[in-house]
Amino acid sequence: MNSSYERPLFDYISFCKHFNINEIERIIKTVDKKSKIKIIKDEIYNLFINENTKFTHLYIPYQFDRQLHLIPGVDKCFSEIRFLSCNAKINLNVLPGLIEVFKSIRELELSIGASNNKYEIIRLIKTSKNLVKIRLLNEYYSERSYCKNLEQTLANHADNILYLKLTKQPITNFVFLLFLHLEKLLINCKDLMGLYFNFDNSYLNTYVHWDNFFETLAKSSPINLFRFKFQLYEAPELKSLKLFFDNWKGRHPMLLQIIQDKDNLNFHAINTMRRYYDLIEKSKAEGIVKKYDDNLNGITFKDFEWIQSK
Template sequence: MSKLNGDVLNLIFKVFHSDNKTLYSCLLVNKTWCEIVIPFLWKDPWKDLIGENENLLLNVIISHLSDELINNLKSQGVDFLTNSYTKPLFNYISFCKHLNLNVIERMINANIFIETSTVKNEVINLFINENTKFTHLYIPHKFNYQIHLIPGTDHCFSELEFLSCNTCITDNALNGLTEICKSIKVLELIEVVKSTNGIVKLIEAPKRLFTIRLITENCRVDEPFYKILENSFTKHANFIQDFITNKSSISNILSSFVNLKRLELRCNNFKSVATWDCLKDLSLPFLQTLKAIKIPFDVLASLIDNTNGYLNEISISYVHNDEFSNKRIIQAIYKNCPNLKYLKLLFRSSNILELENLLTRCQYLDGLFLITDMYLYNDYILFENLFEVLARSSPTNLFKFKIYINKTPKLESLKLFFDNWKGRHPMLLQTIQYNKNWDEPFDLIEKYKVEGIIKKYDHVLNESIFEDFEWIEQKF
């Protein structure tokens, strides 16, 4: 395999483009592998940086500076490079496709204890020139740098697709961003507070926006400005397919996104959930993916009622509910989502018959993530009934299960579940119980693995270890 053609290797490594652990293991095979893998690792070097890794990355970045600039920095007291400075084997920066000025600013501020503006300018010039070309750009809070005046900017950002910025950046920076962001397709606005009209011009500058993310880090926003901000998306309304926000809409802008395919809603402040009533009369006929965190069941049920059967992925979590609202949303799902493939939902044991109706009617279901009510500990799933229904009524394609448990099921219940599963596709099963190890079932699990009833089992202490609908690869 080490002698495979370079083009073939490149195609193989593309499959592992987000799996840094695997890519790192390929670096030392031979020179050819190393030369092909390095660009993949440096496409987005800012991803998953923690602790000492940030210092190491800054060292590598600074090592791209000329000897004259390095010596100049050392003479000014920048001595963290003194014992580790070597010229890089590759021009790593030329492989970057993501430019994260947030991380660059943080790394410099954490490691350099003199006036940092000179260092920042030189580092930015390393990235922004005629030898680089970025698809993603991340702008820090209160950014005041006129990027568009740097030589080579037009070439550097000619293929820019994604911009993330804070609405608190200065007018100088906004004017520059407006010039270089006409090609972006994804816009992420953070800390949506009162700003200047420059933000509106930035929103209107791209030819077509397909994805919008509005993230407010403060529960209080300037509502008149927020309404102006929402209305500025009108130009892109027919093109927007993906919308993410953690603030209830003030205007009726969502109703204009007639081609929306993905909607993600988060509520930072549970006390404000009543304001999400704006979703009740919302019609999104082409919606395919719905993800909601702390959004009331009743408004979500109304939203699902107003879709046209294209929903194939629903993830709903962290919300209070009663038996009626729980029943209402289960019914809304199985009546309106015949093509559903993945479902994450909080389930009340009193609605076991409605769950069985869902399993019977959603025949394309491929992965199921059930959550017990984490707020009402006296209302736990009756595992015997649940496991019986899953074994009896799960559609043919469904063999991937996650169950968030407050109470530990009895081994007898598990054994009956596995026995009733015989003859079906080997299951992928995860149980999730925060900060509580559950060692009892492992001998039982191994027995059913040998029999081919279970393919993989994990008991995890935190659901964030895996993506919602991922059973194989951990996030970290």
Template sequence: MSKLNTDILYLISKELQNDKKTLFSLLLVNRNFCEIIVPILWKNPWKPLNYPYKIDKLLIKVIFSHLSKESRNKLKNLDLPINSYKKPFFNYINFCKHLDLNNLNAIDRIIYTIDENFKIKFEIYDLFINENTKFTHLYIPQQSGIPIHLFPEAKRCFSEIKFLSCSTVINSNILVWLTETCKSINELEIIVEEHNNNYIHITKLIDSLKNLVTVYFLKNYPKYSTFPNYHNLPNYSNYPNFSNYSNYPNYSNYLNYSNYPSYSYYPTYSTYINYSHYSNYSNHLKYNDGIYRILENSLAKHASTIKYIKLTKPPITRFLSFFVNLKKLELVDETETHTMKWDCLQNFSLPHLQIIEVSNIPINVLISLIENASESLIEIKTDCVSHDVIDNRRIIQIIYNKCPNLKYLKLLFRNPNILELKKLLINCQYLRGLFILVDLNEDFYWENVFIILAESSPNNLFRFKFNISQILNELELTQLFFDKWKDRAPMLLQFKDCYNNSLEDFKWI
């Protein structure tokens, strides 16, 4: 295959990087295809995994196949056909750009019953942290049993990471090391826990960043909250001293903490969090509010560079009002009762805001955000935003009066307001994609909707999605839509059965 064709194949494969089925099928073509596609598939091997964490057996087997023969022999008793694996054709792990320590902790639980499992775990970590790997994304859980920053190649592996996800209770030594080493982070995910928050070193990390663009400011640990409690994992302090593993390559030289600078000059949890003050629930809430206030003030220092923020809890301060350059705002109420008070987000201006995504947010807050976003909004996505017919009419009117440049819209439409849809289509001439949500508990006048869409849609609008598939049984209605759409650009039409709280509904656009 010529160099030109290889380059073209690489570009095509990158476009298909989210289409795993197609990429897997291309692996069977020839070696050239494999050499191009394998690095794409292994860039983030953890991505296809579903939460709560249950690491894929096939992925485990491939990782284990990179281990030494001695270690694989010790894993024979696991329910994994390790011995059936020959040495891999590729060193797949070298292609990883995302290191998710949550998954490595899950592997630790699998091998916990094996003799010398601690030694095997170090060997697994060594597969990822060595002179042949370099990461762009790092995910650190609440507790990470292995001190990754003490591996000899850690600085080289992580010094250029762009994305960091970390809990606010991770080890102080790791946070100090991240602050000193990782200067290229522009995307930060902070998961604020209920207790033991290491806010001093988290704020130092935030303050050290020079080009912070994206922030996910999350309550608790949403991805891993249902994963077995990490406090139930083995207490590594009870293991023999690392130096006992001196037969394992070089580890005795760098895994003995006594060889490293003392971090004792950094305050311990007990010196800056006196838990006796938080013995009752009200004091606990005040403590948590104080943590959020500190972190929000720290993030506000980056107001000139941050372009995207996601919040899963109402802010304590009005720090968002400082983000005059903010382009995307995502608000998600993940509580079961959805009773959080989001009114604090009303009545301040985000003049350059282009994208709003909300889920379980009060309708009055959403209306206020749209009203105060000038005319810069190009995308509005809503999920589970409960409101009556009057508020539904109000938000539709606000959108078509305040958002002339809108390109993508996902919104609930109620029957009495169908005529407002026509006005929206006429006023929003740049609209390209429309996701119509309907209340599944009420009848919907589909015939009127299809006629309005066919007759009033702007020229650029040809992508439609609906959160109900039963309409497909009404062949006369769908045929009516197709007949009236004739002589226009081909449409992309999709139906689905329910709301999707993932806010990923526009991947089809």
């Protein structure tokens, strides 16, 4: 029996916004006839990359080597890419041509290996004027010289970075430089409605001077900012939190969440957080705190969830 196929009523691919090459490569590997793989690849990439498609999110797999910038229509297709996920071991033939195409990238998710990381990624960061959100996913033994160069580049972009996630202790002190820009961030970003601070490793905690940090937060936060979430390796002393509340008097009552790192949830940490309760109840009565939650009862939170789910 012959199979018949009808042309789709819509050009569904033109509605796609996420181009996940990891999944495409995985599917192609299931093809039995290896002699047909090159033809199939050409057809698939030409089908997705052309002047009729515009992606906003691009996911490039480890050691991917296809020169996407040579495909006709790629300039228009990738002109609105704002999220890029890739590995620092990306093939040298891939990125140089794409750097000129990526004009609007705002988010970068970068996996860093133990060796053979490519410096073209650092060049991309240097030339990206709109990059505000970065996630660095390091292997346990990442290439030290590469990480140092990358961190220095990020330090030079401290004015622009609004979100930074690290999975390994930095080599340089560039995280400290980012703290110096907190006041500038609060003053310039008038539309901020909530902040999530992730200090869930001992390295970051050593750079936080809590009195100065809370004072800056209370005095420089825009009027609509009253939602705060702190994920901590080690909770600050009671006196620092009291300073925060004292400086917040007269402002919109805050929604506050404090999440203690589970691996460091020892007797001292639990005792410190329980001593918060009397201060917080007093602050609620004074109209400083509207709602407070923590994770001592094992309840979890979503990143930007301000009212705790039950």
